[in-house]
Amino acid sequence: xxxxxxxxxxxxxxxxxxxxxxxxxKVEAKTGAIQQDAPEPVVTLNPxxxxxxxxxxxxxxxxxxxxxEVFSVSDVAGQAALWYGLARGADDAERIEGSGxxxxxxxxxxxxxxxxxxxxxxCCGDETLDNSSALVGxxxxxxxxxxxxxxxxxxxECSKSSILVERGLERGSRELxxxxxxxLITLKAESVPWRYVSYQKLExxxxxxxxxxRETLPTSSNGLPKWPEQATPTAxxxxxKKSFTPDSKMSPADRVRMIMAGGAAPQESKSKSSVVExxxxxxxxxxxxxxxxxxxx
Amino acid sequence: MSEQFPLLFSxxxxxxxxxxxxxxxxxHVTIFAENGMPADRERRYYEEKxxxxxxxxxxxxxxxxxxxxxALDWKVVEMFDDRVIPHLQKFSDTMHGYGAAVLAQIxxxxxxxxxxxxxxxxxxxxxxxxxxxxxxxGVVQRxxxxxxxxxxxxxxxxxxxxxxxxxxxSAAHCHLIDQFWGPHVNFRDDxxxxxxxxxxxxxxxxxxxxxxxxxxxxxxxIRITGDDFVEGGLNNDIMCEIAQKxxxxxxxxxxxxxxxxxxTLPAEAACVPSMNFPLACFKHLSxxxxxxxxxxxxxxxxxxxxxxxxxLLADGQGDIVAMTRxxxxxxxxxxxxxxxxxxxxxxxxxxxxxxxxxQYRGIPVGCVxxxxxxxxxxxxxxxxxxxxxKVVVIGAGPAGLEAARILKTRGHQVVLFEKSDRFGGQLNIxxxxxxxxxxxxxARWLELQVKKLGVDIRLNTEATVDGILAENPDTVVVATGxxxxxxxxxxxxxxxxxxxxxxxxxxxxxxxxxxxVLDDQGGQESVGAAEFLLDEGREVEIITPHYSVGExxxxxxxxxxxxxxxxxxxRMQSTWELAAIESGIVRLRNLHAGVEIERDxxxxxxxxxxxxxxxxxxxxxxxxxxxxxxxxxxxAPRSLHHxxxxxxxxxxxx
Numbered sequence: 001x002x003x004x005x006x007x008x009x010x011x012x013x014x015x016x017x018x019x020x021x022x023x024x025x026k027v028e029a030k031t032g033a034i035q036q037d038a039p040e041p042v043v044t045l046n047p048x049x050x051x052x053x054x055x056x057x058x059x060x061x062x063x064x065x066x067x068x069e070v071f072s073v074s075d076v077a078g079q080a081a082l083w084y085g086l087a088r089g090a091d092d093a094e095r096i097e098g099s100g101x102x103x104x105x106x107x108x109x110x111x112x113x114x115x116x117x118x119x120x121x122x123c124c125g126d127e128t129l130d131n132s133s134a135l136v137g138x139x140x141x142x143x144x145x146x147x148x149x150x151x152x153x154x155x156x157e158c159s160k161s162s163i164l165v166e167r168g169l170e171r172g173s174r175e176l177x178x179x180x181x182x183x184l185i186t187l188k189a190e191s192v193p194w195r196y197v198s199y200q201k202l203e204x205x206x207x208x209x210x211x212x213x214r215e216t217l218p219t220s221s222n223g224l225p226k227w228p229e230q231a232t233p234t235a236x237x238x239x240x241k242k243s244f245t246p247d248s249k250m251s252p253a254d255r256v257r258m259i260m261a262g263g264a265a266p267q268e269s270k271s272k273s274s275v276v277e278x279x280x281x282x283x284x285x286x287x288x289x290x291x292x293x294x295x296x297x
Numbered sequence: 298m299s300e301q302f303p304l305l306f307s308x309x310x311x312x313x314x315x316x317x318x319x320x321x322x323x324x325h326v327t328i329f330a331e332n333g334m335p336a337d338r339e340r341r342y343y344e345e346k347x348x349x350x351x352x353x354x355x356x357x358x359x360x361x362x363x364x365x366x367x368a369l370d371w372k373v374v375e376m377f378d379d380r381v382i383p384h385l386q387k388f389s390d391t392m393h394g395y396g397a398a399v400l401a402q403i404x405x406x407x408x409x410x411x412x413x414x415x416x417x418x419x420x421x422x423x424x425x426x427x428x429x430x431x432x433x434x435g436v437v438q439r440x441x442x443x444x445x446x447x448x449x450x451x452x453x454x455x456x457x458x459x460x461x462x463x464x465x466x467s468a469a470h471c472h473l474i475d476q477f478w479g480p481h482v483n484f485r486d487d488x489x490x491x492x493x494x495x496x497x498x499x500x501x502x503x504x505x506x507x508x509x510x511x512x513x514x515x516x517x518x519i520r521i522t523g524d525d526f527v528e529g530g531l532n533n534d535i536m537c538e539i540a541q542k543x544x545x546x547x548x549x550x551x552x553x554x555x556x557x558x559x560x561t562l563p564a565e566a567a568c569v570p571s572m573n574f575p576l577a578c579f580k581h582l583s584x585x586x587x588x589x590x591x592x593x594x595x596x597x598x599x600x601x602x603x604x605x606x607x608x609l610l611a612d613g614q615g616d617i618v619a620m621t622r623x624x625x626x627x628x629x630x631x632x633x634x635x636x637x638x639x640x641x642x643x644x645x646x647x648x649x650x651x652x653x654x655x656q657y658r659g660i661p662v663g664c665v666x667x668x669x670x671x672x673x674x675x676x677x678x679x680x681x682x683x684x685x686x687k688v689v690v691i692g693a694g695p696a697g698l699e700a701a702r703i704l705k706t707r708g709h710q711v712v713l714f715e716k717s718d719r720f721g722g723q724l725n726i727x728x729x730x731x732x733x734x735x736x737x738x739x740a741r742w743l744e745l746q747v748k749k750l751g752v753d754i755r756l757n758t759e760a761t762v763d764g765i766l767a768e769n770p771d772t773v774v775v776a777t778g779x780x781x782x783x784x785x786x787x788x789x790x791x792x793x794x795x796x797x798x799x800x801x802x803x804x805x806x807x808x809x810x811x812x813x814v815l816d817d818q819g820g821q822e823s824v825g826a827a828e829f830l831l832d833e834g835r836e837v838e839i840i841t842p843h844y845s846v847g848e849x850x851x852x853x854x855x856x857x858x859x860x861x862x863x864x865x866x867x868r869m870q871s872t873w874e875l876a877a878i879e880s881g882i883v884r885l886r887n888l889h890a891g892v893e894i895e896r897d898x899x900x901x902x903x904x905x906x907x908x909x910x911x912x913x914x915x916x917x918x919x920x921x922x923x924x925x926x927x928x929x930x931x932x933a934p935r936s937l938h939h940x941x942x943x944x945x946x947x948x949x950x951x
Contacts, residue, residue: 238304238613240588245581248524248532253860256526256567259556260857262575 001058002157008065009160011056012119013049013090014110014136015072015081020044021129034130045081047189048125054192056123057089059158067091071113073098073106079210086205087197093208098215103131105217107139112215114144118182121163126151126186137186147183153191302603302634304610309352309593309617312550313514314462316398316617318352319610320631321595323553323619324402324465324520325358325653326371328661329671333361333375334384340391341673342662346624347395350631353617354392355465355518355553357401359472363448365417366473367410370659376403376452385459393460400463400516403452405445407473408434408482409559420445422476422483422490422499428561437473442489442499445473449503450510453517463516463550466503470559470568471525474500478539481529493535497542508548518551518595519543523582525558526567533582537589544590553595553619554583565657566856569622570599572647572735573857577605577614584614595619601626601645603634625652625664640745643667646738651938654851665938666739668699668945679949682707686771688951689714691760691914694722696929696940697776698743703948704774705750712753712768714760720744722778723908723930724937729802730825731832731861739937762917772924772951775915776944779908779930788878789904795878798826798905806830809900813883815875816841816905819849820936823905824858830903831865839867842874842888878902908934924951 019025019034020042026035053070060066069092070085072078082093098109114122122141127134134150141148153168160181167175168188179185244263246255276286291297309316322343329339335357343354359366360374375381385401392399408421411432420441421434437445453464468474476482477499483490489498507517521540524533531539543549556579557567570578579598587594596615599622600606606618623630626645633642643666651665664670669677686709690701693715705711719725721740728736747754758764765773781797789795796806798814802825806812812835816823824847827837839846839862846869847855862869876886876893883896908930915927926947929940 241612
């Protein structure tokens with residue numbers, strides 16, 4: 001990454017704790033969603049968010065005087081994400097609480113915060129390990145009316161007024177995009193290698209008091225469009241597993257017979273086998289005729 | 298939500314109604330209607346299913362939308378008459394009390410039936426008779442179409458007025474709608490015949506009228522076949538095309554997919570697959586239909602177990618599973634499955650002689666395993682005994698087991714004697730025949746129940762009068778069963794190459810290639826023995842004094858048995874009886890002409906005359922105990938159904 005100006009940046013990073021997908025997860029049969037309320041959930045910082053944090057920290061390194069603040073919409077259990085952010089070197093952290101669940105609520109709650117204070121760049125992970133909706137970043141940018149680039153895999157250069165990034169496309173293709181700042185980018189998990197955070201730093205972070213902001217969303221549709229995720233989830237339509245089906249061109253009797261036999265081929269009629277009796281000469285003659293008739297010899 | 302069956306116990310939205318689980322009882326004829334009205338017997342029959350936890354009840358198979366539908370043979374509900382509405386209201390109130398969604402099937406049977414009960418002319422799309430009923434119908438005219446379409450709408454409206462949640466239009470079993478669809482039935486040259494779109498026109502008119510009449514807040518489903526198994530008929534390819542068109546039309550809420558059709562003997566047998574078919578044997582049909590429609594699909598066909606049902610749902614071969622016969626064998630299957638009490642589920646074994654084979658003959662539905670079916674008004678509740686008695690039951694066949702189960706449940710002290718080392722009695726022999734392996738399911742369940750209840754079981758104990766009296770019983774129930782009957786036909790008793798069908802199944806047939814089977818019993822005995830010997834590679838001929846071999850086999854049992862016998866090369870002759878056996882020569886007599894023929898080409902003679910009571914103990918005990926009941930085959934050799942009902946009846950009264 002090339003930083004063209006050395007003017008300080010003001011960067012916000014959005015973080016989320018998710019269920020650790022390296023462990024067995026339970027899927028709800030009804031909705032196909034991952035069961036979030038396991039008895040003792042093992043959680044981790046969402047990998048893409050970690051990359052967003054890492055990118056912000058590296059940008060700060062290259063432009064002295066920059067500030068990085070980390071935010072998370074979560075209950076108190078989710079503040080571990082913010083501890084990690086602080087341990088990695090973020091200047092400040094803030095936890096946001098509010099009613100409602102799902103990407104639209106998360107985005108709307110974050111927006112209430114960013115309406116109050118303008119950041120040069122907002123960095124998010126492009127999707128979470130659990131729901132993978134990849135909605136929070138784009139929704140947030142839309143609500144804040146900011147330009148956005150999603151799925152960023154590399155930052156080429158960055159100035160006070162614009163940023164040049166590569167987006168990951170299908171089959172490894174890349175797209176070079178320049179975006180005006182202030183703006184929002186979402187980063188892919190593999191975009192930036194993470195640096196090691198020492199245990200001591202983590203312990204120090206955990207001693208810090210993280211402020212909580214409680215936000216109430218407007219109950220009307222004002223500012224919060226009805227996104228599909230808010231609809232009641234219904235069971236996904238199970239795909240049809242292929243099972244043996246007799247060809248419609250076969251005779252009805254054969255179709256029924258095959259179904260009765262659980263898919264076995266129709267029985268060959270007994271008349272197809274025959275026994276030849278007689279002396280050796282007669283039997284060998286008959287056998288030769290049979291083989292010749294069926295073109296074996 | 299059930300841990301083991303998350304899909305089976307998940308709700309499903311059908312239009313404005315949430316079905317609480319995926320277990321359905323589909324429409325079937327019960328022969329319970331009184332003067333065309335669903336009365337208490339019908340209501341109590343379904344109430345047990347609702348109480349047992351089924352989510353969707355589709356009731357009243359083939360109820361008539363119009364008096365011209367030939368349905369008096371099945372005593373169906375007459376949905377063409379407004380006087381049905383109060384009955385429907387009482388019925389739907391009862392089912393709703395248990396949270397079940399309640400629908401009913403309506404239909405016009407068209408040419409499928411006889412006119413000799415109602416003397417109403419049969420109607421069909423063309424003048425083509427149904428092979429099974431063999432009566433030529435008149436051709437539906439344009440004004441008939443308008444009349445019938447209107448009648449469908451009115452019938453559906455009556456259901457809505459009667460508090461039902463929806464209606465199922467039957468276009469299966471080759472009733473009028475699918476008679477129009479069938480290229481082998483519909484030869485019209487007007488707008489209702491010709492290409493598929495024309496042939497479907499009548500059905501669409503019906504669906505549109507029904508939807509128009511009932512409005513948007515009412516479930517309208519359809520029952521179709523997935524493959525009718527009829528030559529030149531509605532095979533799976535055509536049915537997928539039809540289903541797709543119906544789905545695109547967009548007025549239906551579900552598809553209920555059967556296999557088979559009512560037109561021919563084999564196709565009719567396939568409609569309600571007996572134990573001759575594998576479990577969930579038509580899942581491929583519902584699966585293929587489900588691929589071309591967007592609406593939920595009901596899968597049917599020997600789904601007798603919640604595990605099979607869950608798998609079918611997971612495999613996407615249906616959204617709802619029809620467990621109709623499974624719910625007859627045990628209306629409490631859903632509750633038991635939900636609670637994880639799988640062992641307590643009395644599993645339908647697909648015997649069919651107690652339910653559908655009775656219905657096809659116009660006799661009310663029952664169940665060979667569950668004696669309460671059809672008698673719910675009197676027997677749904679099992680009151681405890683007023684005074685506790687000590688009861689000795691002799692014989693652990695189905696009759697003895699059922700008696701012991703009921704007696705113990707009612708609070709009596711029960712001792713069960715069995716001379717052999719196993720439960721099940723004659724079922725242990727019957728299950729040895731081809732495709733009859735599921736037949737001992739009834740004994741397996743009863744055995745587990747009497748063990749759980751804590752009946753004092755004495756296996757390997759031959760009951761004697763002294764042994765019984767030593768128990769000092771208040772009541773003795775004798776269920777000592779039967780042995781094969783050997784009638785006094787001259788020469789039969791001494792014949793060295795004669796063997797009973799029972800012994801054949803036990804592997805005791807004498808050597809010899811040419812087998813003559815004498816089928817007097819008329820049930821599974823002789824055909825089972827014949828197939829057993831055919832499978833050994835012997836030549837088998839069956840003769841019977843009746844009009845057909847296996848005369849008493851029901852319409853869903855006979856065709857699969859015949860299909861296998863004929864494929865294996867059997868020969869059959871009817872109305873011949875055994876006259877005598879003299880020095881190795883078998884003399885047969887024709888029942889009608891009285892002529893006799895001599896057969897010297899018989900190596901093995903298999904006889905099947907049914908059973909002979911083993912009632913020695915019952916006679917000896919007479920007068921020596923306070924209360925004595927002789928039940929089941931030891932009273933008179935009859936069917937499994939008789940044994941279970943009789944045992945249940947006496948055990949209730951002791």
